[in-house]
Amino acid sequence: MGIAEWRGQLERGEMSARELTDQHLARIEAVDAELHSFLEVTAERARADADRIDAARSAGDTLPPLAGVPLAIKDNLCTKGIRTTCSSRMLEHFVPPYESTVTERLWQAGGILIGKTNLDEFAMGSSTETSAFGPSRNPWNPERVPGGSSGGSAAAVAAGECVASLGSDTGGSIRQPAAFCGVVGLKPTYGRVSRWGLVAFASSLDQVGPFSTSVADAAELLQVIAGEDRRDGTCLKAPVPDYRAALQKPVKGLRVGLVKECFEADGLDPQVKASVLAAAAQLEAMGCELVEVSCPRFNDGIATYYVIAPSEASANLARYDGVKYGYRSEQAGSLAEMTARSRAEGFGDEVQRRILIGTYALSAGYVDAYYKKAQQVRTLIRRDFDAAFTKVDVLLTPTSPTTAFRFGAHAEDPLAMYLADLLTIPANMAGLPAINVPCGFDDSGLPIGLQLITGVLEEPLLLQVAHNYEQAARVMEKRPAAALVP
Incomplete structure (x- = not known):
């Protein structure tokens, strides 16, 4: 059930918010022991919030846009009074004294928190296997990963455990798990x-x-969470347009760029390539013009990312020293030893690996050779996108080179794991909006994702193209049978 459909049922009294909440809590109870999408289920709070929505409807009050919608939140977004662990032993018992801006906006819009979802530790991973509390599983096939780092959020939506969810995306951590789990990720x-x-x-x-399960629902959530926030110095002051209105515009006449380097990338599964090209042909049949474009440094994004991201992680994670909050080792004789032990015991292997890479890249004698050089390449990647957008309106690529892989497939080869984000990282490098839309299935019945990218603040155009394709292709109506997908 989409958000708009649910809102109509609630307003007409055909279903109560409590009934919808109980349905999703029952679904979590039925499937999450196997999926492990959630780290914490907030059933008591969810039911209380749903009852307040029902009381407001009975009183004839005007209902907010997300009234009664059960939502799951990635466990790296602070929720006041509810544990926020980042799937790490370092923050296993951390309870934030404040609410993040995006979740605060969701609750003000009537959304209902149904739980906090699993992720790769500190969002560092592409499979949810680095979670200190065990991996999540893919609802299409529990022997496969759900992607990462927002694997729990993607799996929860795909399995019908919530109507929609929030994740975070540093190098593909929304779009890649969305592709693996057959949902929309923006x-x-x-x-x-x-x-x-x-x-x-x-x-x-x-x-x-x-x-979300549809582009329309993604637009609904973006409408609520987007916009200026004075508490975040990097948050843009640009007015928020009507994203829902953009969905109704046709795509005829738009120029769609097929990024040459993406379709020639090493490791691209032939079934993924064929499915994405078929989606491009669908857009062409709807009146779009297909144009091959080149972004020469597109595939350099991954090497650039694995200098910049670990460097920033090294600086950001320095705050976890065992002193102010978080995990503290009790087996230390001095402050220096306590800090070293706390970090060694509190952080998992992948987090420690990235901290070490970042610390090395920022060290004296290497910062110019690595970090500064990576920032220069980042600028070139952005310029490639700028040049491409002089020729086309939107770019089209596969979201991931493969469909969901088996657990442990890259356990001994972290570099192979990093390549799962090959096609998503460049949009982060350039700060561009991008979306995953399901576009087919491989021979094993696993979902394949299509990625669309537009220019800065062109989310209305991005949603317009994604929605038109989704409505015309109706991919999910042709889906094969799946283990835990309703």
Whole structure:
């Protein structure tokens, strides 16, 4: 059920918010022991909030746009009075004294918190396997990963455990799990959505965005969470347009750019390539003009990212020293030893690996050779996008080179894991909005994702094209049978 449909049922009294909430809590109870999408289910709060929505409807009050909608929140967004762990032992018992801006806006809009979702530790990973509390599983096939780092949020939506969810995207952490789980995942323009209350990974790359079963629902959530926030100095002051109105515009006459380097990338699954090209042909049949474009440094994004992101992570995670809050080792004789032990015991292997990479890249004698050089390449990547957008309105690529892989497939080869984000990272490098839309299935019945990218603050155009494609292709109506997808 989409948000607009639900709103109509609530207003007409055909279903109560409490009934919808109980349905989703029952679904969580039925499937989450196997999926492990959630780290914490807030059933008591959810039911109380739903009862307040029902009381307001009975009183004839005007209902807010997300009234009664059960939502799941990635567990790196601070929720006042509710644990926010980042799936790390370091923050296992951390209860924030404040609410993040985006979640605060959701609750003001009538949304109902149904739980906090699992993720790769501190959002560092592409499979949710680095979570200190165990991995989440893919609802299409529990032997496969749901993607990452927002794997729990994607799996929860795909399995029907919530209507929609929020995740964060540093190098593809919304779009890649959305592709693996067959849902819509939107990364807005950098600065379009406040990061205040998002536990930082890489501050110049992180962005919050929604997961949903439709583009229309993604637009509904973006409408609520987008906009200026004085508490976040990187948040843009640009007015928020009507994203829902953009969905109704046709796509005839738009120029769609197929990024040459993406379709020639090493490791691109032939089934993924064929499905995405078929989606491009669908857009062409709807009146779009297909244009091959080149972004010569597109595939350099991943090497650039793995200098910049770990460097920023090294600086951001320095605050976890065992002194002010977070995990503290009790087996230390001095302050220095306590800090070292706390970080060694509190952080998992992947987080420690990235801290070490970042610390090295920022060290004396290497900062110019690595970090400064990476920032220069980042500028070139942005210029490639700027040049491409002089020729086309929107860019089209696969979201991920492959469909969901098996657990442990890259356990001994972290570089192979990093390549899962090959096609999503460049949009983060340039701060551009991008969306995943399901576009097909492989021979194993696993979802394939299409990525669309537009220019800065062109979310209305992005949603317009994604919605038109979604409505014409109706991919999810042709889906094969799946283990835990309703």
